[in-house]
Amino acid sequence: MTSHPSRSRPSRSRSPRPRPARSPRARFGDDYAFDGEPTLDGPPPAGFHVTTRSRVIGHGRAAFDAAGDAVLHWQVHRGSGFVPLDVPDRVTVGATSVWGVTFGPLHPPVACRVFAVVRSETEIAFGHAALVGHPQRGWESYRVRHHDDDRVTLDIRVVWHPAAWWMRAAGPASALALSLILRRNLRALDEVLASA
Numbered sequence: 001m002t003s004h005p006s007r008s009r010p011s012r013s014r015s016p017r018p019r020p021a022r023s024p025r026a027r028f029g030d031d032y033a034f035d036g037e038p039t040l041d042g043p044p045p046a047g048f049h050v051t052t053r054s055r056v057i058g059h060g061r062a063a064f065d066a067a068g069d070a071v072l073h074w075q076v077h078r079g080s081g082f083v084p085l086d087v088p089d090r091v092t093v094g095a096t097s098v099w100g101v102t103f104g105p106l107h108p109p110v111a112c113r114v115f116a117v118v119r120s121e122t123e124i125a126f127g128h129a130a131l132v133g134h135p136q137r138g139w140e141s142y143r144v145r146h147h148d149d150d151r152v153t154l155d156i157r158v159v160w161h162p163a164a165w166w167m168r169a170a171g172p173a174s175a176l177a178l179s180l181i182l183r184r185n186l187r188a189l190d191e192v193l194a195s196a
Helices: 061-071 165-170 173-185 190-194
Strands: 050-059 081-088 095-101 107-119 123-130 136-146 149-161
Touching: 050 061, 050 173, 050 190, 061 123, 061 136, 061 149, 061 190, 107 136, 149 173
Parallel strands: none
Antiparallel strands: 050 149, 081 095, 095 107, 107 123, 123 136, 136 149
């Protein structure tokens, strides 16, 4: 009997298929992270906090127009050091934006949907609300106002309640972190207005 040398079959190494990159938006739901509807001026839901800040950022029509245009191009966020992950060019009703926010040692992504945009002779503003998956429930509004005495102010209102476990565990530190972010927000238009 003739023996034939055995032939070893070449091993087929299967490299793992690369997973498609997950969109930053994919980790968030489509609904607001709270019951009810957000408003620019309405009362907050029971148990929610309201934090407001205001600053004079300039004087005159040119400053108002420049600040309003910057706000509607997300400059408050960009100028505060937020990292744009999935952000449209301009603020429009229904637009969703995803940002990376510095929160101490953490950099959690946050997603909000714009629920209102205002453009008038004396006010340019928008409000956006947190989507499911956001570490904080609630909404924010950014309003540029041109007052009768020619002052231009940036007014920010945050209606909020901790959602993520680490925000709840932080206790009063959550409010302190928000205050630090709002301080950056209020100065985020300075560079724009300096060249206006």
